[in-house]
Amino acid sequence: MQVSDRGPLTPVVEACAGLTFAPLPVLLSAPPQEQEGIRWWRLDRLVEEGMIGPAFDAFRELRGPQQISAASVHFLKSFGRELIFLAAAGTYLSGRSADLSPRLVWLPADENNLFGDVHIVSSRVAVPSDIADITDITGQAPDTVVVGDENELDEWTSAHIMALFGPVIDALSAHTRVGRRTLWGYVVDMLGFYMLNPARKLGNDLDLAWRRSERLMNSLLAAGAPIRKEPRLFWFQPEKPSGAWGVRGTCCFDFRADPEHGYCITCPLENDTVRQTKFAEAFGD
Template identity: 45%
Template sequence: MVATQPLAPLDALVDACAPLPFAPLPQLTDEPPARHETQDGRAITWYRADDFLAAGGVPDSYAAMVRREGVSYRPALAMRYMRALFRELTFLLAAGLYLRDCAAELSGDRLWLSVDEDGCLRTPRLAPARAAVLAGGPDDRGVDVERPEVTVLADRAELHGWASERLIACAGPLIDELHRHTRVGRRVLWGYVFDCLHFYMLNPARWLGADMTSAWRRAEEFAEVLGASGAPTRKKPRMVTFGEADRPGVWAVRGTCCFDYRADPEHGYCVTCPLERDEVREPRLVTAFPSSEYGMARSDG
């Protein structure tokens, strides 16, 4: 048998995400991007996150998104901006913790934000990409922990604390600036992050046929540490069951509304909306997850 070369932690995470139909990862590279690039025929300008803040990047790119979306309701626009800014980063962090017991090192001088020629945000990049992992050698994790870019931590509590501190330090200034510009509350904006951290552990478990309740518990564990570290939120998401009593499906309800129903009244409440009544939600979940797919939305205990 040919020996497998140990991987860098984030390379191992990318491999672990390969089977997933939805895995919105950021770009992960050793080198920062060039200032100007062309992607899909469009001109792209890159900013380091701390420079993006200093240059007024949040109000400028928010205004560009408002022009593109054609929506006037500020909370809905703010949540859409949060999605553009943080979807890939929250997936990277949540999937890393759940699938690989690793956490990318997030910071304002490693996060690079890209803006297209219309002024709208594109996929971010982490460069140079560094990570923390739990103690344990490459034999049992398939990861080379001797790499200089790898931080080795003693246990899960230490990993969660390390990741929480860096997420707050990296995302907090951007969220604070969005709050100042839109006057949408910090707890609402951070609510998007808390919701994504839960769903981005739950969804990989669903597609991999793993125990979704265990994935949810892991998300709750990290969310507790994140909240204790200073990230504010009004209400956290919750798990719900639906369908056949002897073989129930499992999904979740967000803690924070995305407000799309206010931006587009015909849209109505999302199936995961906290404002939707559970008796209305359950048949919608049964439709979204047919009984043949309950195995992808299940609990083993």
């Protein structure tokens, strides 16, 4: 990961330092410089200029999969994963939520309209007053927004996630005819998984991590994110502290793209008896 300016995001970056899986975006202090063969898109302008459709078509043709539902989820993941991880892991591990305004998100596109690594040109965060330090409170940290408590932090985060992904999902759904609930389902599911995964890696209480993710997910649903079903925590070895993992609320449709692949272990369509055995094999002691 490249980092040129951490600022108030420093506690988030440091909290992720011990993780083996921490897909954070590239953090910059200024808009990226032009490069030969690369066009930089600010996310809000990408939507405004109608480029979501062409970018999806390029992604589907050159990276796949071809099945349109699966391709739509993969496309959203191609630049959304790092942004969701920053929101989820930052909130869970440090109690700080990054500003995910679409005007701060930049994507490099090559001559084929394929996106590269997602960049954020800001270190602005929101932090609850009970963990804010004296610099935050006295206003000496202009990139820090102090909110009242965890509930206000979740509301602040949810509003930014809606503004970030809402226009993208609307444009992608209109172009592909894949439902908004399917696409939003990916975002909501990953908010849960991206708190649960750090908790497992760090040996934290999995149930508490999942409950924290549920509060943020519920805030996002209250803000207007439409989904089919919420993800859930599944105890495959309930007698062990590490004997749990998540089940998605929304299928990613990979099984349609590759019939030999079958259902993912976390797929809501998978049978729980089969899932329990697979989870124990994958995560059990």
